[in-house]
Amino acid sequence: MRLAGYQPHYFPRLHYLQRTLSSDVFEISDYLQFVRKHDFVLPNGSHQRGKSYQAHTPIKLVNGVFSLVVPTKDNLSTIMETPVVYTPDWRQKHLASIRSGYGRASQFHTLFLEVEALLSQQYASLGELTIRTVLWSIVRVITDEPIAKFSLSAVNQLLSKTKHPFRLRKIVLASETGVPAQEGNPNQWIVELCRKLRVCEYVTGGSASSAYMDYNLFAHHKVDVIVQDWKCPSYRQQFPSCGFQPNLSALDLIFNEPLHVRQGILE
Template identity: 30%
Template sequence: MDKVITIHQPDFLPWTGFFHRWMVSDLLIILDDVQFIRRGWHHRDKIKTAQGVKWLTVPVKKKGRYFDTINRIEINDAEDWKKSHLNQIRSAYGKAPRFHVLFPQLQKIYSKPWRYLMDLNLAMLKFIADQLDIRVPFCMASDFSIALKGTEKLLALVQAVQGRAYLTGLGARDYLKEYLFQAQAIPVIWSPYTCPDYPQLHHGFAPYLSILDALMMLPPRKIKRLCSGDTDHAQMHA
């Protein structure tokens, strides 16, 4: 059987597509040793509120750290971001079906003295994996100390773990040099995943939110169906 590897940066409370690729792979490599993207997803994601879709953002120290890797980024505790996050989550999801189950667990995570963004993000990913019973293992790219960039780094990581196929999202078509994988007889599997709609609060459906939205609205078995790519919307609403 092919050993399918997926590689993803450690985003903050990412969307269902992240967990789809984790669930359907044999190993997730967390790409923690690449440059932090200031206006990307590493320290923020979207939730749905009564005022529309809003960002939930972890403030980070930026001055003089433009080229820092994700695993070196420190949280900026000059802002009371923990209280702000919990208030935003309570306001947005206080009436959600699973709010009273999840919110105390989120409070425990937020109560810890996080210094590095990486540690907070990993704690959130592990929390969600526990909720969804994801048992696919993960490892850190930094453990391999591969001093390459771009596709060359991704290929070297897959080879380092004896991967036989590489799973990635369609967005990678803009930069991935697929021919480098082909030259090593490692097929690239392009995931066409899109999240089926599901019941949400605050009128209508908003796509591409943090998985936190689905966690608040659906039991784990239905979220696993969402992450599987099942497009049977009727079963989402059953």
């Protein structure tokens, strides 16, 4: 059994989805602290600060890549305790940008109403909003079939019953595992999650692998660490004069390509 984990992101980027789908169990780290920016480790070992994408998602517009940003009250709280600011109301601007970028995309008229419905609600926290967008993104690379609501229980039921080409069979919230929130050493926390969820493999990204992964600790607990090695293949995008832009928001792939192509890109 293989585990992957991530903080919830606003309409996550494609590498996030690919890592999620390549695991048997996906853990959403909902009780970690919200940060707008964090350090990325570059291939040469140096560090660079950049967007965390917990409240951002990159889409493609006529002039190139554009970030949709969810405004929040940044009070050093967890993701589930960080309020979304709705005054002024940003949702219509996001929907207008999405419509501008993807209104002519092949799957837009089939799926835009779902995105509109997701954003029409007011969420008590950033975590509630972003978890819903993560679940929607997962569903729409699993199936085109209608789903009544994008709740965790509904999506888990869908994963257990729907034939699809990915490993993913279950999604859990870290806050519901019984494993206490991370304090200090992230390696020990991940190991405890692996033990609790009875998995023997853990998928991590290249940045985490370079920054803090303690391979000896995982080996001691008989957990194999797998470093994600996925490069975004090209697929159909809008505004070809801007060139192909890899690893954009899930919205980009989902609106631009039919289901079988989405699945092939993320396998």
